[in-house]
Amino acid sequence: MLAAILLLPIVALAVQPARSEGPPAWAYPVNPPGFKPALDDGKPRSVPDSGASYTVPQTRDLFLAPVWHPEDHPALPDIVAHGRKPDVFACGFCHRANGQGGPENADLAGLPASYIIQQMADYKNGMRTTAVQNRAPQTLMISLAKSVSDSEIAVAAAYFSSLKPRERIRVVETDVVPKTFVAGWFLADLGNGEKEPIGSRIIEVPEDLAQFENRDSRARFIAYVPPGAVKKGEALVASGGGKAVSCGVCHGPTLHGLGPIPPLAGRSPSYITRQLYEFQHGVRTGAWSPLMSNAVTNLTEDDLISISAYLASLKP
Template structure:
């Protein structure tokens, strides 16, 4: 009888210990810099597209450039110089060794690419403020080692106020044109990081689930490698993202103000608050994430942080998907 009691007591104790210790396992925190949003060219990647010495051309342009010329960080080679006013010296040539040509990365027309900002049509005062934030250490990145970010910090540290003002006025005067095509999809192309720290679709027709990410790639990688200022990007987003983002942007979410209350109807901006419509979804996500983490902490970012902190990463993806889907 005593042995039977001992057995029952042991079972009860074991059950109670199991119950006490079976705590819910918390979900892992999202990464500070998710790889899909912060592409970094691996150290094992081959060098930039090799120069074959051939002068390449684009339909409709009278210009011709080698690949080496197109990858020169201190010259913004311009396929269509007649399509915009003359570029300021800092935009077209920069100032070696620290200040790269603004138009090289952001394009002479300011359209930019997913790894950097589209400057066309931004308020000049906003551009000036961002350069001041970079210089003061108030605008950093969750992927602090990423090449585009490091180059911006170097430029902001060494550029003169006069050069910043000239570049800001030039890009603010350029119209931002439709550039991003947003597509909701369950399956997306396999991708790899290519020169410029951006994602590109791999050759072939292989697909994989999109999961919880945005996949933004050139519409035509060959034209993008030639820095064609007319060849834009595809942004694949999870199904339902655009409608979910529309709800948050137009109506808000809990204590989160509707995005349109500050960024204006159709998210086209209210000077000096920047426009969001039609801009790169990956770029916009990085900015929200950096503000949420506090690594981007300039005056505007500080005001945004409290609201963004109440949105999930999925909510942020939805908001930027909706913004990118709008006509600029």
């Protein structure tokens, strides 16, 4: 299991631009067969604007959340910093010390505590699963939800809810994108200058792969989206385009959340697309899910792309 979620790849898997059948492959990257992390070279790791350093084994320790920038957030509760052995991993390992995670998982920073608690209950009770059964980020959450205590969830939820999300995603409309590979349940730029048509996809990659793999909470991302997607998404979000209701009715007029309803502005477009798809296909069936399922049932995959692109372009 540990090797499955480590982030440094030795095998590159190109993602093809063809439109997918079933869950869109670009939104659900899966590690290639035989995926293994790169060997530890023994050198300590560092990131920009931090005096901290960690070894490679520390950046891969499921029971350690690296704290690169302690000035960015309060002290981490123990459940966030270290988890509880043997089966409750540190929340901050995957979601980072500031809660913002990456394209492969949820951005928890600033979510209502009650919403986080409800999602953990849904994972535990089988009301929130995943459209792609072998994706570790979701299967690990389902497993963890069955082992973590209610009090631990409450502490973690209060911590993440108290955090202010950072602006970290740059949305770029383009016809062509860098060729990518799956680098640990998310996409990364191959870095060789090769390009391919974007097609009907969003390609979200770290600006600095090593920085993100070192679990730096200040890592930033580029989200390449089809030309015109942001404007189309703005119209769909505002009015529903005759297919849905305005997102602002539930998520607030600025899309920064309303009561227990989560904010959408500035969130990962890969993550947003997965959630919209899973509401459409009955993968999420917990509290509030019927409202979302009805709202998105008539949207096409291109609509999901446009909505996700627009929401990602907003300031969180």
